[in-house]
Amino acid sequence: MDLIGTFYSGLAITPDELNSIKEKHQAITIKKGDFILSKGQVSNAYYLIEHGLTRSFLHDYEGNEVTIGFCSDNDVVIEVASFFQRTPTVENIQALADTKLWKIRFEDHQELFHRIPEFREWGRSWMAQELVHSKNRAIAMITEPATSRYLRLIKEKPILIQQAPLKHIASYLGITDTSLSRIRKEIVHGN
Numbered sequence: 001m002d003l004i005g006t007f008y009s010g011l012a013i014t015p016d017e018l019n020s021i022k023e024k025h026q027a028i029t030i031k032k033g034d035f036i037l038s039k040g041q042v043s044n045a046y047y048l049i050e051h052g053l054t055r056s057f058l059h060d061y062e063g064n065e066v067t068i069g070f071c072s073d074n075d076v077v078i079e080v081a082s083f084f085q086r087t088p089t090v091e092n093i094q095a096l097a098d099t100k101l102w103k104i105r106f107e108d109h110q111e112l113f114h115r116i117p118e119f120r121e122w123g124r125s126w127m128a129q130e131l132v133h134s135k136n137r138a139i140a141m142i143t144e145p146a147t148s149r150y151l152r153l154i155k156e157k158p159i160l161i162q163q164a165p166l167k168h169i170a171s172y173l174g175i176t177d178t179s180l181s182r183i184r185k186e187i188v189h190g191n
Contacts, residue, residue, distance in 0.1 A: 003102060004022045004048065005018065006074075008021055011118040011119065011121075012118055013118045013119070017118070017119075020112065021112060021116070021119065024104050024105075024108035024109070025048070025102040027050075027100065027101075027102055027103075028100075028102075028103050029098065029099065030052070030095040030099045030101060031095065031098055032097050032098050032099075033094065033095065034095050035092060035093065035094050035095075036054065036093040036101075037082075037089060037092065038089075038092050039058070039059075039089060039090055040089070041082075041089060042082055042086055042088055042089070043078070043082035043083040043089055044105060044106050045083075045104060045106060046076060046078035046083060046103075046109070047076070047101040047103050047104075048077075048101065048102040048104075049072060049074065049075050049076075049099060049101055050101065050102060051073050051099070051100050052072070052073070052095060052096075052097050052098060052099025052100060052101070053071070053095070053096040053163050053164065054070065054071045054072075054077050054094060054095050054096060054099060055069065055070050055071075055093070055094055055096055055168055055172075056068050056069040056070075056071075056079070056091050056093050057091065057092050065171065067168045067169075067171040067172040068091070068172070070096075070157060070160055070164065070168075070172065072159045072160070073159070077093060077101065080127075083106060086106075096164055096168070097163050140152070141174055146173055146174070146175045146179060146180075146183060149174075150169075150183050150187075151187070153169070166180055166181070
């Protein structure tokens with residue numbers, strides 16, 4: 001599988017530019033439970049997921065873990081603020097399954113960003129898409145009931161329902177484990 005070629009396939013770039021992009025990505029495997037990034041570190045890379053599952057989480061003011069995101073096959077794993085602002089992160093990114101990733105270091109990203117205009121445009125487009133997704137998620141957390149949010153999650157990320165622990169899904173949805181169990185029962189029984 002040529003994930004990198006597929007991932008950047010929409011770019012109007014030359015074969016040499018695509019090879020330059022591919023050369024900057026390094027294949028790595030992270031075991032289930034391992035951390036890609038921990039609170040206090042500066043993010044020095046982002047990753048394309050070939051297969052697997054990760055979650056981003058932080059701790060609230062009472063010390064509870066709160067899941068703020070999941071990434072699975074063909075997603076970009078990045079802690080945007082730390083990566084671009086070069087500041088220590090407050091997030092943790094952990095593999096929830098054995099995960100194969102393609103890593104690109106900050107320095108290599110910057111070199112490609114400044115050398116290949118289409119790569120820069122891809123980054124701008126991706127960031128705009130993620131901003132819209134983030135905004136829509138924030139609005140849904142306020143305006144939609146938990147059942148609707150859960151059903152959307154099933155539709156958009158079915159791998160989560162199969163592989164992520166329920167406590168992480170509940171946290172991501174902003175509800176308790178008990179509430180999620182009740183919602184799941186209602187859906188199964190058609191109530």
